[in-house]
Amino acid sequence: GNSVTQMEGPVTLSEEAFLTINCTYTATGYPSLFWYVQYPGEGLQLLLKATKADDKGSNKGFEATYRKETTSFHLEKGSVQVSDSAVYFCAFGGSQGNLIFGKGTKLSVKP
Amino acid sequence: NAGVTQTPKFQVLKTGQSMTLQCAQDMNHNSMYWYRQDPGMGLRLIYYSASEGTTDKGEVPNGYNVSRLNKREFSLRLESAAPSQTSVYFCASSLVGEAKNIQYFGAGTRLSVL
Numbered sequence: 001g002n003s004v005t006q007m008e009g010p011v012t013l014s015e016e017a018f019l020t021i022n023c024t025y026t027a028t029g030y031p032s033l034f035w036y037v038q039y040p041g042e043g044l045q046l047l048l049k050a051t052k053a054d055d056k057g058s059n060k061g062f063e064a065t066y067r068k069e070t071t072s073f074h075l076e077k078g079s080v081q082v083s084d085s086a087v088y089f090c091a092f093g094g095s096q097g098n099l100i101f102g103k104g105t106k107l108s109v110k111p
Numbered sequence: 112n113a114g115v116t117q118t119p120k121f122q123v124l125k126t127g128q129s130m131t132l133q134c135a136q137d138m139n140h141n142s143m144y145w146y147r148q149d150p151g152m153g154l155r156l157i158y159y160s161a162s163e164g165t166t167d168k169g170e171v172p173n174g175y176n177v178s179r180l181n182k183r184e185f186s187l188r189l190e191s192a193a194p195s196q197t198s199v200y201f202c203a204s205s206l207v208g209e210a211k212n213i214q215y216f217g218a219g220t221r222l223s224v225l
Contacts, residue, residue: 004153034213043115043201043216044154089153097142097161097205098169099214101153 002027006090006102013080013109021075021105023090031092033066033073034099038087080109113137117202117217124192124224132187132220134202142205143185144214145177147198154201160185192224
């Protein structure tokens with residue numbers, strides 16, 4: 001069935017380190033792909049999206065590329081900051097217009 | 112810029128009590144959703160409303176009912192709360208119920224059922 005698998009956390013990095021959070025999906029067809037971020041005590045907000053194969057979504061220094069051949073949408077950032085500490089969710093658009101989420105990856109960035 | 116507003120932010124219930132979680136959006140969106148977030152589970156869809164006047168079950172609808180009161184408001188009701196319904200509940204909306212569309216989330220309701 002439809003599902004999202006993302007790397008388990010927590011992930012702890014030092015400031016300015018490189019970040020990769022892996023995400024793969026199982027879905028029918030070629031859905032739109034999303035990364036959402038949840039800061040402590042807040043709701044989810046869209047970080048970036050890609051709607052077709054080879055599209056690259058980017059925002060706030062984060063990037064992810066829609067890889068159809070590997071059904072992946074890995075999140076990357078070249079230099080993380082303390083303010084990036086949050087939980088990151090990979091998701092794709094479902095047939096009901098809903099989102100199918102991964103379990104989330106908690107990122108902690110230390111100064 | 113209110114976006115999606117959920118009330119209450121926190122609630123503690125005893126087993127068997129009932130309550131309604133309120134959600135309102137001011138973005139003129141057609142589609143609205145209720146999710147629950149449990150540790151290590153990500154978010155799971157409870158119910159959704161593709162448009163005013165329609166509601167449908169999601170992945171985990173048991174123990175819940177919903178009402179799409181008008182285009183702005185979509186409420187979630189627990190008729191007889193159970194400890195298994197302890198969770199964080201998020202309401203979301205999107206312009207239309209298409210897989211490519213961005214969803215906007217409220218800040219959540221943290222519910223504890225004792």
